[in-house]
Amino acid sequence: MNIAVLVKWVPEPQGTPTLGPDHLLVREGADGALDPGDEYGLERALQLVERDGGEVTVVSMGPEVAVAAVQRGLAMGADRGVLVTDDTVRGADTLVTARVLAAAIRPIGADLVVAAVESTDGYTGTLPVTVAELLGLPSVTFATSLDIVDGSHVRAERQTAAGAEVVSSPLPALVTVTTGVAEPRYPSLKGVMAAKSKPLDRPSLADLGLAADDVRPSQTVASVEAAPLKAGGRVIEAGPETAAEIADLLAEARVI
Amino acid sequence: MWIWADVSPEGVASSALELLTKARAIGKDVGAVALGPGASGAVDQLGEHGAARVYTSDDQRFAEPTSRVAAHTLGALVAEHSTGVVLFPSSYRGRDVAGRLQAITGSTLMANAVDLPSIDRARAEILGGTTIVEVDLAGPAPHLVLMRPRSFEPEAVGGTADVVPVDVVEPPGGAAVVQVLERTEAASDGPTLEGAKVVLAGGRGLGGPDGFRLLQELGDAIGDTAIGASRAAVDAGWVPYAMQIGQTGSTVKPEVYIAAGISGALQHAVGMKGSRRIVAITKDPEAPILQLADLGVVGDLFQVLPALTEEVRRRTGR
Numbered sequence: 001m002n003i004a005v006l007v008k009w010v011p012e013p014q015g016t017p018t019l020g021p022d023h024l025l026v027r028e029g030a031d032g033a034l035d036p037g038d039e040y041g042l043e044r045a046l047q048l049v050e051r052d053g054g055e056v057t058v059v060s061m062g063p064e065v066a067v068a069a070v071q072r073g074l075a076m077g078a079d080r081g082v083l084v085t086d087d088t089v090r091g092a093d094t095l096v097t098a099r100v101l102a103a104a105i106r107p108i109g110a111d112l113v114v115a116a117v118e119s120t121d122g123y124t125g126t127l128p129v130t131v132a133e134l135l136g137l138p139s140v141t142f143a144t145s146l147d148i149v150d151g152s153h154v155r156a157e158r159q160t161a162a163g164a165e166v167v168s169s170p171l172p173a174l175v176t177v178t179t180g181v182a183e184p185r186y187p188s189l190k191g192v193m194a195a196k197s198k199p200l201d202r203p204s205l206a207d208l209g210l211a212a213d214d215v216r217p218s219q220t221v222a223s224v225e226a227a228p229l230k231a232g233g234r235v236i237e238a239g240p241e242t243a244a245e246i247a248d249l250l251a252e253a254r255v256i
Numbered sequence: 257m258w259i260w261a262d263v264s265p266e267g268v269a270s271s272a273l274e275l276l277t278k279a280r281a282i283g284k285d286v287g288a289v290a291l292g293p294g295a296s297g298a299v300d301q302l303g304e305h306g307a308a309r310v311y312t313s314d315d316q317r318f319a320e321p322t323s324r325v326a327a328h329t330l331g332a333l334v335a336e337h338s339t340g341v342v343l344f345p346s347s348y349r350g351r352d353v354a355g356r357l358q359a360i361t362g363s364t365l366m367a368n369a370v371d372l373p374s375i376d377r378a379r380a381e382i383l384g385g386t387t388i389v390e391v392d393l394a395g396p397a398p399h400l401v402l403m404r405p406r407s408f409e410p411e412a413v414g415g416t417a418d419v420v421p422v423d424v425v426e427p428p429g430g431a432a433v434v435q436v437l438e439r440t441e442a443a444s445d446g447p448t449l450e451g452a453k454v455v456l457a458g459g460r461g462l463g464g465p466d467g468f469r470l471l472q473e474l475g476d477a478i479g480d481t482a483i484g485a486s487r488a489a490v491d492a493g494w495v496p497y498a499m500q501i502g503q504t505g506s507t508v509k510p511e512v513y514i515a516a517g518i519s520g521a522l523q524h525a526v527g528m529k530g531s532r533r534i535v536a537i538t539k540d541p542e543a544p545i546l547q548l549a550d551l552g553v554v555g556d557l558f559q560v561l562p563a564l565t566e567e568v569r570r571r572t573g574r
Binding site for chain 2: 018019023093094095098117118121122123124125126127128129130131132133134136138139140141142144155158159160161162163164165166167168169170173178179180216218219220221222223224225226227232233234235236237238239242243244245246247249250251252253254255256
């Protein structure tokens with residue numbers, strides 16, 4: 001079983017990222033890390049390979065600092081990493097990113113591609129299925145559980161607008177997972193040490209067979225402004241009159 | 257300008273009607289694409305809300321879970337009609353269809369949009385709703401824009417749509433390889449999160465699934481109420497995902513929103529900050545949700561909620 005896990009380095013995963021003067025996210029010098037949302041899918045991939053045998057490759061596109069995110073994946077137990085870094089794709093939109101990632105996954109010959117439902121910083125939520133389409137793979141999105149059956153099928157429970165469904169897809173396939181899929185392990189000291197000697201592939205866009213036309217951006221930021229904050233709110237300490245005050249507000253809104 | 261309509265045998269999603277409001281405002285020749293079981297039943301409503309044409313098919317194959325069949329069929333349609341823009345809802349289906357369509361057409365895709373000032377420009381909330389950007393869209397047609405729920409109000413304008421039947425376009429290598437083995441519908445009694453006048457939402461501060469009973473009791477006293485939750489409460493397994501409010505989950509704009517034990521992370525804020533009136537009850541005086549609140553209460557929710565339920569019962573007699 002050969003599993004590719006898409007991972008992303010995100011700036012300030014616990015805090016609020018900021019935009020630079022070029023209207024791109026500030027990545028350099030930010031306190032970045034592996035997107036916490038990526039660890040769930042990676043953990044499940046590691047569990048499946050530990051059970052059935054095989055290899056896990058973490059695949060990423062990002063700036064030089066993104067090496068840290070890939071290293072974290074290797075420290076958790078992934079066997080190898082692929083990181084595409086290129087100035088021409090800095091601030092790339094989803095199509096360019098999907099093309100780069102699809103090209104990076106293709107040579108791996110993955111049976112299963114795993115990704116988070118969305119990233120913590122961009123939360124577009126469409127990138128993985130775009131990758132799936134470029135690779136001609138079926139996809140299962142919003143999976144809350146993920147298993148491989150008979151080495152030939154993936155079985156997943158997924159959230160839908162109406163509730164939930166259990167689906168079965170032949171491999172190869174792409175699955176996007178929520179945080180429900182596994183509880184991520186913390187990398188051991190041994191894992192961190194071992195990560196340094198694991199293979200990390202750094203292909204160029206040319207190595208991946210991508211031409212300038214493939215990575216041409218289709219979006220330009222025209223303006224940036226802060227969203228307006230709510231005005232006129234007040235904060236009180238809870239006391240004997242609190243219930244009446246909230247009830248007054250409900251009455252004012254004509255809901256009671 | 258086209259819109260993607262999420263349809264099911266239960267009816268058309270309100271997101272489709274919201275998107276039509278915007279499409280009518282800036283585009284001529286508004287088309288709606290409704291594919292899958294229930295689609296033909298949606299035609300009248302889509303026409304009434306401003307679709308001049310509805311491209312439609314009830315074919316069961318459009319409901320397969322990968323959305324590949326829908327995306328390839330839509331790809332053939334937009335190529336045939338030289339469609340300039342397709343608006344999608346930020347739904348499960350909308351994301352899957354738009355994401356795949358992007359690979360097929362090589363188009364630009366803008367997610368989390370809250371407005372479309374012109375056909376070449378989208379307005380979006382980024383960084384958890386703290387920042388608004390306007391982005392110029394270029395590249396091969398059609399531009400694909402995923403709109404945040406409830407960015408526009410549905411408006412019935414009393415039109416009738418022409419029906420354009422659609423044939424299934426098979427994706428390369430065939431389709432429908434993914435089988436649905438089991439399906440469970442989320443139990444729904446009472447108003448939906450999107451439809452309720454009052455939304456009561458609980459977070460980590462409720463301490464466990466039992467804490468949600470306090471919200472239920474308050475809801476019963478108020479009436480026309482739906483119960484929601486923060487991602488922290490859902491991830492902890494206290495309540496089902498269907499109750500989640502936020503970036504992933506529902507976006508709500510009720511008359512009154514009461515948040516109990518929710519800190520108000522950006523993830524959550526984008527799903528509720530459009531509420532008419534916001535009450536936040538939290539023990540943390542630094543909680544960011546207090547900045548969004550019309551009335552912020554710092555204190556013990558296990559005292560405040562039962563006292564409020566009592567007070568509301570006294571006033572309503574429920």
